[in-house]
Amino acid sequence: xxxxxxxxxxxxxxxxxxxxxxxxxxxxxxxxxxxxxxxxxxxxxxxxxxxxxxxxxxxxxxxxxxxxxxxxxxxxxxxxxxxxxxxxxxxxxxxxxxxxxxxxxxxxxxxxxxxxxxxxxxxxxxxxxxxxxxxxxxxxxxxxxxxxxxxxxxxxxxxxxxxxxxxxxxxxxxxxxxxxxxxxxxxxxxxxxxxxxxxxxxxxxxxxxxxxxxxxxxxxxxxxxxxxxxxxxxxxxxxxxxxxxxxxxxxxxxxxxxxxxxxxxxxxxxxxxxxxxxxxxxxxxxxxxxxxxxxxxxxxxxxxxxxxxxxxxxxxxxxxxxxxxxxxxxxxx
Amino acid sequence: xxxxxxxxxxxxxxxxxxxxxxxxxxxxxxxxxxxxxxxxxxxxxxxxxxxxxxxxxxxxxxxxxxxxxxxxxxxxxxxxxxxxxxxxxxxxxxxxxxxxxxxxxxxxxxxxxxxxxxxxxxxxxxxxxxxxxxxxxxxxxxxxxxxxxxxxxxxxxxxxxxxxxxxxxxxxxxxxxxxxxxxxxxxxxxxxxxxxxxxxxxxxxxxxxxxxxxxxxxxxxxxxxxxxxxxxxxxxxxxxxxxxxxxxxxxxxxxxxxxxxxxxxxxxxxxxxxxxxxxxxxxxxxxxxxxxxxxxxxxxxxxxxxxxxxxxxxxx
Numbered sequence: 001x002x003x004x005x006x007x008x009x010x011x012x013x014x015x016x017x018x019x020x021x022x023x024x025x026x027x028x029x030x031x032x033x034x035x036x037x038x039x040x041x042x043x044x045x046x047x048x049x050x051x052x053x054x055x056x057x058x059x060x061x062x063x064x065x066x067x068x069x070x071x072x073x074x075x076x077x078x079x080x081x082x083x084x085x086x087x088x089x090x091x092x093x094x095x096x097x098x099x100x101x102x103x104x105x106x107x108x109x110x111x112x113x114x115x116x117x118x119x120x121x122x123x124x125x126x127x128x129x130x131x132x133x134x135x136x137x138x139x140x141x142x143x144x145x146x147x148x149x150x151x152x153x154x155x156x157x158x159x160x161x162x163x164x165x166x167x168x169x170x171x172x173x174x175x176x177x178x179x180x181x182x183x184x185x186x187x188x189x190x191x192x193x194x195x196x197x198x199x200x201x202x203x204x205x206x207x208x209x210x211x212x213x214x215x216x217x218x219x220x221x222x223x224x225x226x227x228x229x230x231x232x233x234x235x236x237x238x239x240x241x242x243x244x245x246x247x248x249x250x251x252x253x254x255x256x257x258x259x260x261x262x263x264x265x266x267x268x269x270x271x272x273x274x275x276x277x278x279x280x281x282x283x284x285x286x287x288x289x290x291x292x293x294x295x296x297x298x299x300x301x302x303x304x305x306x307x308x309x310x311x312x313x314x315x316x317x318x319x320x321x322x323x324x325x326x327x328x329x330x331x332x333x
Numbered sequence: 334x335x336x337x338x339x340x341x342x343x344x345x346x347x348x349x350x351x352x353x354x355x356x357x358x359x360x361x362x363x364x365x366x367x368x369x370x371x372x373x374x375x376x377x378x379x380x381x382x383x384x385x386x387x388x389x390x391x392x393x394x395x396x397x398x399x400x401x402x403x404x405x406x407x408x409x410x411x412x413x414x415x416x417x418x419x420x421x422x423x424x425x426x427x428x429x430x431x432x433x434x435x436x437x438x439x440x441x442x443x444x445x446x447x448x449x450x451x452x453x454x455x456x457x458x459x460x461x462x463x464x465x466x467x468x469x470x471x472x473x474x475x476x477x478x479x480x481x482x483x484x485x486x487x488x489x490x491x492x493x494x495x496x497x498x499x500x501x502x503x504x505x506x507x508x509x510x511x512x513x514x515x516x517x518x519x520x521x522x523x524x525x526x527x528x529x530x531x532x533x534x535x536x537x538x539x540x541x542x543x544x545x546x547x548x549x550x551x552x553x554x555x556x557x558x559x560x561x562x563x564x565x566x567x568x569x570x571x572x573x574x575x576x577x578x579x580x581x582x583x584x585x586x587x588x589x590x591x592x593x594x595x596x597x598x599x600x601x602x603x604x605x606x607x608x609x610x611x612x613x614x615x616x617x618x619x620x621x622x623x624x625x626x627x628x629x630x631x632x633x634x635x636x637x638x639x640x641x642x643x644x645x646x647x648x649x
Contacts, residue, residue, distance in 0.1 A: 043490070043519040200382035200546055201587050202619075225520050269524040272553035274573060280521075280528040 010066030025243030038234030109162030172203030242296030249321030378555030445481030
């Protein structure tokens, strides 16, 4: 398998009155063609900044260093006009908050048509004037095709959906519309940012079902901190902390036998076994301005070695997995 | 400690006169005949999805919302018949912990004055004593007293939720009604807050009503669990062994043990919650086991084995 996306040594900084926030601090990752990569991490670990940077939407943040290779082409030096061709058509993002991502003043059909206009004529979402007429037959055929890949069959229900305004839809239905909109652009890489956060059980099941169907035919990145979502939709998992990928590997391996002390903690914290104590730490969220020297996790790490305080760990790989932790230095080299 | 009987809370949705020609006024039965008891010192868990009526239930028990029918008794006294000093005592003894600490903490006050407010309202202590008490309570939620000088916007989500928890604890309540205390927090922080809540419960011998859509959390922390669906309790049982002994198809769907019928209706909103004509079971539209009777008659919540209640025709 060839790599579709390869990010190396990506640094993204934000200038704030309080100092420079180092939101991404040397991210390395690969997404192979056809695979689905999950990214897990707590709020503030830099996962959203990472994927916004792929699309040059990280402003006011600055990409300070690093490369983002999409099919071998480096996206970092591209200007706005060149990025317009990448956004949506090469990399499509399904945004985090389905409640606010759609325009409340236009019907679903009109907004989906906009995606088709952009695919055919160029431009970016929101910039093209939305057609007020009902979608034509060829558009309708595309809608039918896309919704059927999401498990929603053509019929009166679909017609009703296209005529509806976003506020009339359930959260799950809005989520499907956003995914459909991304698919209509026929992207090479589909990114879903927290697709199941704040959804209740029934809607979450529906969304996971849609994503599972896509997994067979798309290259995807799924950002989530929910183990169930990651298990259902990903082949490989990367765990992020302090603006770096600190562990990555095959999904089953990482979820069942995490190596990095932080990964273990992150996964254990979600476990709720009656009679067993909760695994809670009282560490505060990492301060990304006054970045600690050495490993960013060393102050809260139960297994920290003396050198963790001074020396940032390198990335140590065994056959499929990578761990950025001094504990694995001697074993793997 | 609590005795809830046949609790109902309906909302009437009125349309303007023109729209009324096509859409008659209708009633949303947010809470539709709920009965349960909560024992002293117990953690009683309530699970339900958004729209199931769990927040309305909490608000009604706090007497923040009137009721349509039924009774709520606290230590034998009818909560809705209380007034004067008795009601003030109830408001002190039964404290809410709300879901969204961002919107329940006044952004223009610093934490010290936010926390002083309940003490002022209940006329407790003088300046020095109040300060002392606030400092101690902050310590108990793992925040240093220096947080008194900060504003809510300067705090992380987990810190804000701990301030909210401190505010609920200041009046030394007997009961906490915690509505989604950990939702919207990331998993590490959610676990921290849950661990803190359980520790405080132990230390102070609190009774806790834990309301959440997160099944794993409720099954972990509660002594007994009630599952709500569209305003009704469909199953109630001990949390220990809850999953293995669950009977109701909706509970089993939540647990991932069973599917529900596919649901492709598009337009949601209030329509989802109307069951004016619903003489039947609220879950009948999605239930893979529905029987003829399910369409016509709501199944009563009945005891299937000691302490285990379920409202399902197919289970009987």
